[in-house]
Amino acid sequence: MTRLRFGTFLAPFHAPGQNPTLALQRDLELVEHLDRLGYDEAWIGEHHSAGSEIIASPEIFIATAAERTRNIKLGTGVTSIAYHNPLWVADRMVLLDHLTRGRTMLGCGPGSLPTDSAMIGLNPTDTRELLEVNLDIIVRLLRGESVTQTTRTHELVNAQLQLAPYSDPCFDVAVAAVASPTGPRMAGQHGVGLLSIGATLSADGFDALAHHWNVVEERAAHYGQPAPDRSKWRLVGLMHVAETREQAYKEVEYGIEHWFQYFQKVAAFPQMAVDGSNLREMIDFVNEAGIGAIGTVEDAKAQVQKLWDQSGGFGAMLLLGHEWASPAATRRSYELIAQHVFPEFQGQAAGTLAAKDRAGSTREAHAQSQLDAVEHMTKRYEKELAEKG
Secondary structure, X not given: OOOOEEEEEEOOOOOOOOOHHHHHHHHHHHHHHHHHHOOOEEEEOOOOOOOOOOOOOHHHHHHHHHHHOOOOEEEEEEEXXXXXXXXXXXXXXXXXXXXXXXXXXXXXXXXXOHHHHHOOOOOHHHHHHHHHHHHHHHHHHHXXXXXXXXXXOOEEEEEOOOOOOOOOOOOEEEEEEOOOOHHHHHHHHXXXXXXXXXXXXXXXXXXXXXXXXXXXXXXXXXXXXXXXXXXXXXXXXXXXEOOOHHHHHHHHHHOHHHHHHHHXXXXXXXXXXXXXXXXXXXXXXXXXXXXXXXXXXHHHHHHHHHHHHHHOOOOEEEEEOOOOOOHHHHHHHHHHHHHHHHHHHOOOHHHHHHHHHHHHHOHHHHHXXXXXXXXXXXXXXXXXXXXXX
């Protein structure tokens, strides 16, 4: 198994009515914490309505987070490119690439909340059609091309970027996929990465997981792109872990009801349909539907392995930021995953376990040699004393 990267996909989800300034600071502090723990990536969402997902500009958040972190890569998860002039999307990301010295990534999607697009006169069909058009323009601009094109919302006349990306030849670009083949199709067509969001957040999406990459490969071959690299495939999943399963169950009582009710009653996002009317039903839905793990690090390991087996292999496991638990318990969950799950999938566990087994298998002989050495030196000292008279 190749080294699996780990990260977070931070929408974020905050219960309405609380102090938004403190909630945003908490998001920044979480990214700092993940950077210290050695997480590879953090993807930041863009939303404008419904009261829970309150980051309006992932680019501004990333610029702030970049000054507080050292190594973690920071991506827009995702920029709703149907809402924006594609020239400015590309230009802002190139700026971020320079400001972060190559730690930026561009995630593209149509926008998940219809209440966002409705405010600018677009419906979900419009945003998906614009995603395809705008992604093509962005990819061409990032290649250094000059683009003249009229879209439904913008007109570009000899548009081109004045700066090349800091990353050579370009930072990572990925397109979001929920359940339909739209995202995988565009990823294959343009030779960019794939962010499978709904594929790990619903039973139907999980069943379609392997098919996603088949679509990427088929479209890449159709458009003459190089064979797709599975390291560019990122899966978004649900987890909360603690030292014991009972403790994990207790900790998610803090906020899991809000998260479920948001998708059941507020967000018009049927691809994220979740089931459960009480705490235990919600926990069981996550665990038994195969879409996540609430429990121990062993449960988390099993979930990652299951996703790996179902998909055929991928590049990064992104943990959805959900605030099911208190800030302290949430940070501890990420810490436990870094401490115990990372090594299992990054090639670091086998070496220490093998060394332990080797030492254990020879312990008796080595222990005897230690005792023999002590006895030898004791006798030597006694002999020295005797010779002195």
